Amino acid sequence: MPPRADDLDSIQNERRLIRVLIREDWLHKDEVTGISRPTSNFLLDSNFEASFFIEGEVSVEEVQGLFPGKRLAIIGATTLRDAGFWIERRPDEAPKGMSHPEAHVVVGPQSEIPRNQYTRACRQVVKSPTIEIIEAVLRREASDGFL
């Protein structure tokens, strides 16, 4: 379901949010500029609730450890809110093993808006030039000599 509230007090606009690019197809490389950007599928969720993590409350390294081999996208809270999205903490839905489950949030519209409006809002977000893509790291085992 969409976020029930926007947690403006504890998730200020200056905060940045991390989302896992669980699918490579969610990243598109522009053939002309060579710049990789998320597609709108990256942000879309059938229940209007895309999962993110709050940078700083959980480290990029921890998220990379939870999702080895996956790239990450980091988006400013302002970019999401400018598209009309709310940001709500959902610690109960955090993945197992997270050090701070309250850093897990869902992002979505304020209600179940018409889905073409929702996809339009997702497109607006992913066009932002401020989105940062973090390359994947593989999980390192203790026995591999690197640690």
Added chain:
Amino acid sequence: MTAIFATQPAFATTDLHQVQAAATQMEVVAIADDAPWLYSALFQLRSLEQSGEDHPGVGDLRINPDTSLTVKRLLSNLAVGNLPTPSVDVFSGGGVSLRWQMSFREVKFSIFPNHEIVYEQYEGDEIFRDGILTNISGGTRLLAWLAQP
């Protein structure tokens, strides 16, 4: 002309060419020669169905059978043959997207588990129309636009 006959159980087989000898009614779900891209699209969908998982902290990428059937019916009824193979993708919550690109034009359908289908029409990387698809003929018209010179 190569017709693909299938019953719903047939979509559960690994071989799309296999005809199910069942008592249930058979129906022509596609004419392969008229739409060569259809095979590839259905195989992409099958791959996504088989690999879909729930990822806490990201989303549920499993495609439920109802959504799959909606996608297959849409694909099978889009009566435009001369198109490239679409990109078939999944988004969180079990939705499926179909995207065709030809030159500077693009058409995308996003199929949601509640059976709503959003269409997006792009020209030169800019969206100029979107909406909810209310009938298959609208989808066919969008793809016909894509294919016209």
